[in-house]
Amino acid sequence: MGEDIERNFLNNNIKFRWNVIQDLEKIDSVEDYPKYPVLFLTCMDPRIDINRIFQLNPGDVFVLRNAGNILTIDMLRSILITIHEYNIKYIIILGHLDCGMTKIDLLKLREKLYIKSRELIIRKGNNPYSELRNFFKPFKDVLQNINEQIDSLRDFKGFPSNVKIRGWLYDVHTGWVFETDNLRNFESTEDLMINYKDLISKKDLELVDSLISLEKDSLDPKSLIRKYEEDIPPKSIDLMNKNKSLNDVETQSTCSPKRFHNTNLSTDLLMKGSRITIPKIIVPKISVNIPEIYKRKKMSKI
Ligand SMILES: [Zn+2]
Structure with a gap:
């Protein structure tokens, strides 16, 4: 099973490389400087794909991820590098609904840990539960967690004040992103969820407005x-x-x-x-160029 997964991934990489050769996939950025001076700190949740959510391409922004989009010392290390070496001007904490970090039962998790991990996390003489909490950093409320991370970043004061810090909340079920500045009226995610239908309706109206302007544009x-x-x-x-x-x-x-x-x-x-007459759209002919080196390899196999 495991080997199948590995083989699949590597086979997909062959397809990817083939698409790159044919110019069907863009790798684009030769430079390591991002297109936008933006860094996202988001959760490791596999449903979050920053490039898809914001219609970006590889090389457009920096993305840091960990469980629960938490500002840890190692995240800070990367953030400082992006600010001082890559002129990042925006840090966006992107949390999400249905985050796994709100569901963790520390005591059950403790039982699953190997002794060596347990020894590393829970130092002798200390309160095991608070040691586990400090290490895994679970939280109960995604909205409050985003705000806490923003506060920690702002309180740090260790980088230029013109670096803007923002909080956004992603709904993994609808694809909508909310600015936490607009959610200030909600005390908690629970409070937010009570009013969620209204919130979504407003967002849907935004979508309709944008579709209308798109349609006008095309007409x-x-x-x-x-x-x-x-x-x-x-x-x-x-x-x-x-x-x-x-x-x-x-x-x-x-x-x-x-x-x-x-x-x-x-x-x-x-x-x-x-x-x-409506002008015809010219569809460029896509020519498949098989580099000589590949042809030769194929020939040698025959
Ligand atoms: Zn998460």
């Missing part, structure tokens, strides 16, 4: 032209600009739309006779 012919221009190589645009302007055509056309005024796009592009 706006200027934005369509803009998109089209981005899709075609600069040389083609030069050629088109040399052609007649749309205003020239309007004099010939009986039903030319006023909304296309002042654009320089050619008549061929937008109109045939007096009819508007």
Whole structure:
């Protein structure tokens, strides 16, 4: 079973490498500097994927993870490196609903530990329960925990004051992210959950607003032209600009739309006779380039 998992992962890496060769996967960042001066401190929960949640690419931001997005001394070590060596200006503590750290039973966990771990965590003569607590740092409330981590970072005062510290809460079930600044009215996660339906409704309205503006954008012919221009190589645009302007055509056309005024796009592009035609989107041909080295390897096997 274990070997199957390993084999699967390594086979997927072969697929990944193949996609990179074909330019279907972007590895992009040659530089180790992130695209945005942002660091996330989030939980190790496997449902959290910062790049997917915020529609980012590899190389865009720093991400630190541990159980419960807790500011530990080792997290601080990494944070200081990103601030002073990579000019990070935002630290975002991203906690999440349904965090496993709220469900840990320390006494049961203690029973599962190997003696050596137990000896490391619980030093002789001390209170075993508080030693376990100090080591594993479980918490009961995700919202309060985010605020505590923010407070610890702010109280530390060991880095420039222009570094902004924020708290966000991720809902692993809906995909929504809430700014904790907007959740100040809620004392606890329990309190939040009581009002959660209203909160989600507000977020859904945000989504509808954003969809409406997206739709308006796509209906706006200027934005369509803009998109089209981005899709075609600069040389083609030069050629088109040399052609007649749309205003020239309007004099010939009986039903030319006023909304296309002042654009320089050619008549061929937008109109045939007096009819508007939506420009065709050019889909670039993807050529599969098998590097010589791979071909040779394959040949040698035959
Ligand atoms: Zn978690």
